[in-house]
Amino acid sequence: xxxxxxxxxxxxxxxxxxxxxxxxxxxxxxxxxxxxxxxxxxxxxxxxxxxxxxxxxxxxxxxxxxxxxxxxxxxxxxxxxxxxxxxxxxxxxxxxxxxxxxxxxxxxxxxxxxxxxxxxxxxxxxxxxxxxxxxxxxxxxxxxxxxxxxxxxxxxxxxxxxxxxxxxxxxxxxxxxxxxxxxxxxxxxxxxxxxxxxxxxxxxxxxxxxxxxxxxxxxxxxxxxxxxxxxxxxxxxxxxxxxxxxxxxxxxxxxxxxxxxxxxxxxxxxxxxxxxxxxxxxxxxxxxxxxxxxxxxxxxxxxxxxxxxxxxxxxxxxxxxxxxxxxxxxxxxxxxxxxxxxxxxxxxxxxxxxxxxxxxxxxxx
Amino acid sequence: xxxxxxxxxxxxxxxxxxxxxxxxxxxxxxxxxxxxxxxxxxxxxxxxxxxxxxxxxxxxxxxxxxxxxxxxxxxxxxxxxxxxxxxxxxxxxxxxxxxxxxxxxxxxxxxxxxxxxxxxxxxxxxxxxxxxxxxxxxxxxxxxxxxxxxxxxxxxxxxxxxxxxxxxxxxxxxxxxxxxxxxxxxxxxxxxxxxxxxxxxxxxxxxxxxxxxxxxxxxxxxxxxxxxxxxxxxxxxxxxxxxxxxxxxxxxxxxxxxxxxxxxxxxxxxxxxxxxxxxxxxxxxxxxxxxxxxxxxxxxxxxxxxxxxxxxxxxxxxxxxxxxxxxxxxxxxxxxxxxxxxxxxxxxxxxxxxxxxxxxxxxx
Numbered sequence: 001x002x003x004x005x006x007x008x009x010x011x012x013x014x015x016x017x018x019x020x021x022x023x024x025x026x027x028x029x030x031x032x033x034x035x036x037x038x039x040x041x042x043x044x045x046x047x048x049x050x051x052x053x054x055x056x057x058x059x060x061x062x063x064x065x066x067x068x069x070x071x072x073x074x075x076x077x078x079x080x081x082x083x084x085x086x087x088x089x090x091x092x093x094x095x096x097x098x099x100x101x102x103x104x105x106x107x108x109x110x111x112x113x114x115x116x117x118x119x120x121x122x123x124x125x126x127x128x129x130x131x132x133x134x135x136x137x138x139x140x141x142x143x144x145x146x147x148x149x150x151x152x153x154x155x156x157x158x159x160x161x162x163x164x165x166x167x168x169x170x171x172x173x174x175x176x177x178x179x180x181x182x183x184x185x186x187x188x189x190x191x192x193x194x195x196x197x198x199x200x201x202x203x204x205x206x207x208x209x210x211x212x213x214x215x216x217x218x219x220x221x222x223x224x225x226x227x228x229x230x231x232x233x234x235x236x237x238x239x240x241x242x243x244x245x246x247x248x249x250x251x252x253x254x255x256x257x258x259x260x261x262x263x264x265x266x267x268x269x270x271x272x273x274x275x276x277x278x279x280x281x282x283x284x285x286x287x288x289x290x291x292x293x294x295x296x297x298x299x300x301x302x303x304x305x306x307x308x309x310x311x312x313x314x315x316x317x318x319x320x321x322x323x324x325x326x327x328x329x330x331x332x333x334x335x336x337x338x339x340x341x342x343x344x345x346x347x348x349x350x351x352x353x354x355x356x357x358x359x360x361x362x363x364x365x
Numbered sequence: 366x367x368x369x370x371x372x373x374x375x376x377x378x379x380x381x382x383x384x385x386x387x388x389x390x391x392x393x394x395x396x397x398x399x400x401x402x403x404x405x406x407x408x409x410x411x412x413x414x415x416x417x418x419x420x421x422x423x424x425x426x427x428x429x430x431x432x433x434x435x436x437x438x439x440x441x442x443x444x445x446x447x448x449x450x451x452x453x454x455x456x457x458x459x460x461x462x463x464x465x466x467x468x469x470x471x472x473x474x475x476x477x478x479x480x481x482x483x484x485x486x487x488x489x490x491x492x493x494x495x496x497x498x499x500x501x502x503x504x505x506x507x508x509x510x511x512x513x514x515x516x517x518x519x520x521x522x523x524x525x526x527x528x529x530x531x532x533x534x535x536x537x538x539x540x541x542x543x544x545x546x547x548x549x550x551x552x553x554x555x556x557x558x559x560x561x562x563x564x565x566x567x568x569x570x571x572x573x574x575x576x577x578x579x580x581x582x583x584x585x586x587x588x589x590x591x592x593x594x595x596x597x598x599x600x601x602x603x604x605x606x607x608x609x610x611x612x613x614x615x616x617x618x619x620x621x622x623x624x625x626x627x628x629x630x631x632x633x634x635x636x637x638x639x640x641x642x643x644x645x646x647x648x649x650x651x652x653x654x655x656x657x658x659x660x661x662x663x664x665x666x667x668x669x670x671x672x673x674x675x676x677x678x679x680x681x682x683x684x685x686x687x688x689x690x691x692x693x694x695x696x697x698x699x700x701x702x703x704x705x706x707x708x709x710x711x712x713x714x715x716x717x718x719x720x721x722x723x724x725x726x727x728x729x
Contacts, residue, residue, distance in 0.1 A: 123649075
């Protein structure tokens with residue numbers, strides 16, 4: 001298998017560059033592919049004054065190409081813009097308007113990186129793909145298991161809960177066993193030109209991190225005025241507190257930006273697309289003891305018949321909380337926390353862990 | 366070329382003898398390029414390449430014409446060098462008509478006649494298409510232009526050195542070429558300009574190239590272009606390359622199901638553009654490159670990703686079909702053995718890609 005061709009998904013950043021460098025140093029046959037996902041110049045009003053090294057910018061392609069050329073590996077840019085817009089950007093925008101808070105990175109992993117990219121890699125003759133994700137894959141008794149990265153602070157398994165057995169079988173995460181600090185050292189050791197480049201942050205196609213502005217610009221481009229999304233801010237008891245500029249400005253648990261001065265701190269409890277209302281309340285009203293998830297994907301174990309105990313993470317920075325998980329019909333699951341958790345947000349992922357193992361995950365309903 | 370770099374380091378505009386030597390090289394090359402194009406040496410202006418030549422021809426000719434209203438007729442299948450120059454003219458208030466091609470990729474000369482307006486100042490139509498190799502009826506179009514008193518430019522970058530060019534009998538006023546398309550070095554180009562025609566310069570400086578293109582000439586590159594033009598003019602290889610192209614095309618059509626040739630009729634001898642139903646052209650290009658064969662699809666954008674070819678779209682192909690199409694270009698260094706090896710590689714890559722693509726139904 002040493003002769004198998006491996007396609008490395010190169011973003012131009014440190015992590016994927018080190019992946020290419022490591023595999024190349026091991027003597028593997030490696031090619032670099034960069035996915036062109038989004039034209040950063042398409043919504044110029046969102047461009048920050050300072051270039052920040054966003055994905056798909058010409059700078060990043062330049063960097064990836066420089067790394068590939070330094071390593072002496074074949075390198076190509078592949079155009080996935082149409083797929084990315086259909087499968088990631090549109091659902092992202094629609095989710096916000098439907099009162100959910102989406103995670104485009106997971107959609108991109110499920111539908112672009114580990115789907116179309118994998119297909120492209122196979123098409124050109126590669127048998128496996130390697131990415132710079134911080135996660136580990138282990139094969140155990142005929143099943144591929146997904147494990148948390150050795151560097152807990154960089155662990156990206158939260159965004160990888162949609163990976164199927166077939167996808168995991170052809171995927172390598174060579175950085176899963178390293179600390180980020182070690183990866184930077186490796187980058188210097190491998191003489192990778194981008195060794196000191198900053199980490200990418202936030203969502204790649206929103207250059208300035210302002211999601212609401214992105215959504216408005218995206219709709220404006222299609223001649224749709226998002227001001228129609230304006231509505232009322234009401235408390236859980238139905239008291240009207242004021243007006244808001246559109247529910248896409250709000251996410252569950254948010255405190256800032258409500259523009260209302262009241263005695264006690266107020267938080268967004270929910271957004272309602274039909275009535276266009278933003279419901280606010282006290283911190284205690286954000287607590288939920290249970291929720292259901294849809295499109296649940298079981299990874300390290302087959303779908304369990306009974307209740308499984310797990311630590312469940314409900315957003316990227318959430319500390320997983322003990323819960324009982326019960327698979328339901330139709331690919332759904334019910335999660336019951338031992339202790340109620342703050343801001344269970346529709347549209348976010350719920351990932352079930354057993355220690356380092358990712359048992360599975362789904363989308364919060 | 367090394368010889369040229371050594372012997373013409375001096376400025377050809379200088380009075381001293383070293384300068385005279387450089388001037389000699391320059392004028393020798395001018396004669397050689399003129400012979401390739403079938404014009405007089407003094408009608409050749411050197412540029413930094415095909416893009417500059419086409420820009421200077423199109424922008425220079427239109428900007429120098431008097432009149433408030435100006436109109437240009439060009440085609441939808443031009444190279445970006447001409448299309449972008451026309452887009453610039455539109456920003457300057459010039460009206461531009463872009464004529465389409467038929468499904469074979471060919472232009473109808475009568476369409477030019479029908480689009481003529483009293484204030485039409487320029488017709489720009491490529492001689493041969495860079496993606497399909499299709500040769501356009503520029504002589505007929507040139508006759509229409511001449512009859513109407515309209516300046517006629519033809520982008521000959523893909524034609525010069527591959528098919529015979531006689532700018533005079535083609536009835537052209539401007540004809541642009543690029544050195545590296547006939548085995549010269551990159552960074553040199555030229556255009557033919559008919560005697561009395563004056564162009565607005567793009568650059569402003571000295572009196573070089575009859576003040577049409579100020580700036581010290583790239584003498585080594587130009588000398589190399591002259592030598593390349595002399596070889597190309599003899600056209601010794603055209604027949605052999607055409608035979609290789611036909612062999613390649615026939616073998617692929619025979620071996621691989623669902624293949625269509627994009628572009629029919631008279632073509633340059635070196636090019637074929639093939640559509641592979643249900644195949645992602647981008648994947649095929651990479652797969653072939655990894656096997657040592659350099660082919661291309663569409664036009665590369667700034668990042669290097671591939672967009673559907675505007676030429677194929679103009680021929681009526683869908684975006685999907687355009688992205689399933691590959692351009693194969695052959696040259697002097699190719700032989701039958703290489704062509705046969707390429708056919709094997711294409712057949713293997715096509716079979717592999719179709720196995721992976723459930724959408725392809727009739728792979729047989």
